[in-house]
Amino acid sequence: MSGTSLPLSIRTNGDDIEIVNQLLLPHVVEFLQINTIEDAHDAIKTMKHIHTQIRGAPAIASLAALALASSLSRALTASPALPFLSSPEALEAHVKPQLDFLFTARPTAVNLGAATRRLARVLAQGVQAQTDARSLAAALVAEGRAVADEDVGRNREMAKHGADWLVRRTEAAGEDASALNVMTVCNTGSLATSGYGTALGLITRLLETGKLGKAYYTQTAPYHQGSRLTAFELQALKAPSVMICDTMVGSLFQHHKLHAVVVGADRIAKNGDTANKIGTYNAAVLAARHKIPFIVVAPVSTVDLDIPDGSHIPIEQRPWIEACLVRGAVYDGEAKATKSEQAVVMLTPPGLDASGVYNPGFDVTPAELISAIVTERGVAVGGEDGKIDLSAVV
Numbered sequence: 442m443s444g445t446s447l448p449l450s451i452r453t454n455g456d457d458i459e460i461v462n463q464l465l466l467p468h469v470v471e472f473l474q475i476n477t478i479e480d481a482h483d484a485i486k487t488m489k490h491i492h493t494q495i496r497g498a499p500a501i502a503s504l505a506a507l508a509l510a511s512s513l514s515r516a517l518t519a520s521p522a523l524p525f526l527s528s529p530e531a532l533e534a535h536v537k538p539q540l541d542f543l544f545t546a547r548p549t550a551v552n553l554g555a556a557t558r559r560l561a562r563v564l565a566q567g568v569q570a571q572t573d574a575r576s577l578a579a580a581l582v583a584e585g586r587a588v589a590d591e592d593v594g595r596n597r598e599m600a601k602h603g604a605d606w607l608v609r610r611t612e613a614a615g616e617d618a619s620a621l622n623v624m625t626v627c628n629t630g631s632l633a634t635s636g637y638g639t640a641l642g643l644i645t646r647l648l649e650t651g652k653l654g655k656a657y658y659t660q661t662a663p664y665h666q667g668s669r670l671t672a673f674e675l676q677a678l679k680a681p682s683v684m685i686c687d688t689m690v691g692s693l694f695q696h697h698k699l700h701a702v703v704v705g706a707d708r709i710a711k712n713g714d715t716a717n718k719i720g721t722y723n724a725a726v727l728a729a730r731h732k733i734p735f736i737v738v739a740p741v742s743t744v745d746l747d748i749p750d751g752s753h754i755p756i757e758q759r760p761w762i763e764a765c766l767v768r769g770a771v772y773d774g775e776a777k778a779t780k781s782e783q784a785v786v787m788l789t790p791p792g793l794d795a796s797g798v799y800n801p802g803f804d805v806t807p808a809e810l811i812s813a814i815v816t817e818r819g820v821a822v823g824g825e826d827g828k829i830d831l832s833a834v835v
């Protein structure tokens with residue numbers, strides 16, 4: 442593959458689903474078939490040296506919804522007719538455990554739960570209305586596909602809202618907004634979504650409108666979503682960009698002009714507290730210290746109005762070994778790492794175990810450190826009191 446061709450995280454052809462194996466990116470582009478609900482669950486959850494094959498809050502929700510849609514769509518054409526299509530109750534008994542199973546794949550990103558709950562609602566309404574089982578299965582297929590299809594459009598909406606707001610805010614501060622330098626964390630582009638991206642969507646929008654100065658991004662240890670995936674995406678977009686190690690955020694803010702930090706989210710509580718990839722909180726504290734606007738970009742499905750604040754967000758603890766390993770292509774000595782030869786390398790001395798390693802996948806940034814939360818419905822701006830009212834954007 443060429444170093445600049447950007448794969449989608451999920452591609453479908455009728456009932457066939459393939460995902461790009463993110464474990465091997467950016468050096469190898471390999472697609473994996475997702476044939477069953479178990480395949481989808483495994484791709485979202487399983488640690489296969491290191492991390493998962495598909496990741497990013499909106500992308501895992503899309504995959505779960507598409508997997509259910511494909512399995513029901515195949516069932517509708519099966520001959521002889523499958524017993525669970527005999528009544529709405531039989532369909533419910535078949536589908537409900539599958540939704541519950543998909544929901545358990547990863548805990549922090551609420552989008553997965555929002556997708557499975559959305560499908561469960563269609564199911565429950567159909568059972569209550571005694572909809573014919575085949576029609577109900579068809580409605581679930583349509584709803585599952587809609588979860589994935591809606592993602593790209595809403596990403597473009599939020600990117601536009603966020604970019605316009607940043608330009609206006611910069612100009613209102615009496616600064617030049619013609620070349621905005623922004624920093625991001627983790628990976629929030631098309632590999633983390635069904636396309637275009639959330640925070641990286643905002644950066645893409647600045648690029649498309651000629652307003653991007655430079656996009657800085659952290660490596661995002663230990664899985665390196667930044668150096669492996671965001672680097673790959675920014676290269677494909679031909680965006681002026683600079684990678685920094687996670688330890689360099691403070692130095693970057695001290696020595697370079699930054700107009701904003703822009704991040705995605707895995708779950709936003711009712712009061713605006715935001716869980717995102719580990720390291721986001723560090724960046725927010727430093728951004729506040731340097732008076733740099735800190736912007737969260739995420740779809741409405743990432744907002745969890747059922748929890749009052751961030752202390753209720755379940756934080757995924759990743760396997761300890763992932764923090765000790767690094768995966769990539771073998772270096773050829775000339776900054777052209779060979780593409781075919783991959784290796785998983787251990788960074789730590791023998792003898793470490795779970796008791797000696799701290800490895801949370803996410804941290805929570807308190808609302809008081811957030812300047813604006815952007816969804817497809819608009820921008821909620823943080824007040825002087827450190828609070829953010831999300832009611833107009835959910």
Ligand SMILES: CSC[C@@H](O)[C@@H](O)C(=O)COP(=O)(O)O
Nearest residue numbers: 496497498627629633705706718
């Ligand atoms: C667009 S999803 C939010 C991201 O900023 C990020 O936290 C994320 O990609 C989720 O982490 P991951 O563990 O890679 O699935």
